[in-house]
Amino acid sequence: MTQRAGYADGTTEGSPSLWGARSAVAERAVLARHLRRVWALPGTRLGVAGWPQSIGNRLHGHWNYWWQAHLLDCLVDAQERQPNAARAATIRRLVRGVRLRNLGTWTNDYYDDIAWLGLALMRARDCEDVPITKAMTAIAAQLRAGWTDHGGGGIWWRRKDMFKNVPANGPAAILFTRWATRGGQRADRQRARSMTEWMSQVLVDPATGLLWDGVYVEPDGSIKDIVRVIYTYCQGVYIGACVELADGDTSGVWVERAEQTIRAVATHLNDDNVLRGRGGGDGGLFAGILARYLAQAVLRLPPSPATATARDLVLGSALAAWRNRALARSGPLFGPEWAQPAQVPRAAGHRRVERDLSVQLSGWMVLEAAALLERSAG
Template identity: 90%
Template sequence: MVARHLRRVWALPGTRLGVAGWPQSIGNRLHVHWNYWWQAHLLDCLVDAQERQPNAARAGTIRGLVRGVRVRNFGAWTNDYYDDIAWLGLALMRAHDCEDVPVTRAMTAIAAQLRAGWTDHGGGGIWWRRKDLFKNVPANGPAAILFARWSTRGGERADPQRARSVTEWMSQVLVDPATGLLWDGVYVEEDGSIRDVVKVIYTYCQGVYLGACVELAEGDTSGVWIERAERTIGAVAAHLNDDDVLRGRGGGDGGLFAGILARYLAQAALRLPTSSPAAATARGLVVGSASAAWRNRALARSGPLFGPEWSQPARVPRTAGHRRAERDLSVQLAGWMVLEAAALLERSTG
């Protein structure tokens, strides 16, 4: 991944950014199309690897990527998309915990924008982006996780309640009563009423909702968040995998979806009560998916290359114009993510 996808930003020393595609086009090398939220997951994966096997070179890459994101975002930490900034905030907190990367200024800006994104339209929740009429799980899930975590690291006193309110909104508005899975989101009218519920099922949505429930279960005596986490894991096991391998969603943004679910399944496996059958189910889904991704990898320049469907053999793109999902940074990050999730579970059992 580092050899194929990481480059300086406009040749500036001390910067790194993930190139969107490999083999690289000229536009890729110049970071014309750079996918802000993919960089957040690249940072998360680098932190995963550093926690597993620390080394000085990777520590420098982590710092360079943080600088690169800010440079390519023209000196700002935020943009108009609430899901984008929540993902970057989560990754920055982990980079700080791992390598003491300074994040206070960035987190202050990100958290403030997320707090301002809550309105009562559609019963509550945070917008997907500024000046829009859509609220969805992909924005609210990572925001809830961020509020829960940032509250112990310098956030506001009300942030834990914000995390609960955001997750409760998802629970009340976007859980499919028939399957227990999360729908994508809702369009609302300007008067605040819900115009339409987007009943599309994405693995991504299950992962971030599960992650929020696991965060809120810490120190909670009611049991409601554990129950919701267990229900979500059961729904994923029943509907979104084949023989313990999570289903993919092609390339582009969809390339990250299964990897995100794998990350939060691993957290659930580690943090739910050991007596919970759902914890064992979550572990099985992560290990099964990682095994399949590795078994079906292709051999490309500098190392293994993953496909968008972990249950199927990956194929190597030959040129920058070869339109295969395997070109996408997102698809490769998901493969890296599921392997790190499985490695984390392996370390936890000695």
């Protein structure tokens, strides 16, 4: 029996619930290998950063705040796919675990981190009525305070820094657009529009249509340097912000910008409809984030050749991730490059990026994105 044939999910290629079943298998594997109590405290959960687990991993010594936000997002994806009381309890335990591991607070110095957690918390409330008022009050206040006119606008990447980037402004814009109708301030939607407009004017590469990473600014507010590095997740959060702002907008500008970015991704950031990875560590999440917001574009923008392209990218990436999975303890293991076979790490000291929770969440995320499209088509 080969690796690919050795993982039964009870479906066939023609099954209408194929991606849902595969997502469920990925969920069980990731949770079995990575989910653990915080310091053995009851009623808590947190994602262990690496598997096989080292002693430091088990103690959550290096716990990656923003990875936990994406773990929470994936759990909400799964709960929307197939509601389950046990998973609902896990969602609440994870939220509690994040606060406890963050020493009783909801925020840190990184604006991108707290925006990601805020987005996941809003979804957890919508899905399971998780109380988030205190958390969102703190997160939204810090994000609002992050805006300055340095570099033409936008919020900072982190406190006491001179760098502004898409990874902070993209998720913050998505958050403010949603929070404006869920308990935030009416002006939050305008904040989201201003952030996204700033990205559009300052960080879109005119040659490719892709988003650069960010800008360093001088104390007087002028731009010192543009970081012209292209990351897949920058495209994802910009698309996500445009999709949110397109809702209820009659100008068509946000739809046009989202479609332009989708076309740019299709031209420059994939191979045969498979999104490219960015290794392990934080980069392990990048392709999964792009897949998530490509799926949102398919579902929420008017049908067009661009949204058809987005669908192809999500489904092609999910198929590649699944076909190239390895068989490890508790189930499938995903690689950092979905177009290449994954390799199973032998021990905690084995420096393969498949160890990283980020890489496994990204694989789970793209399967959930495919499952979402599958449900919408049904």
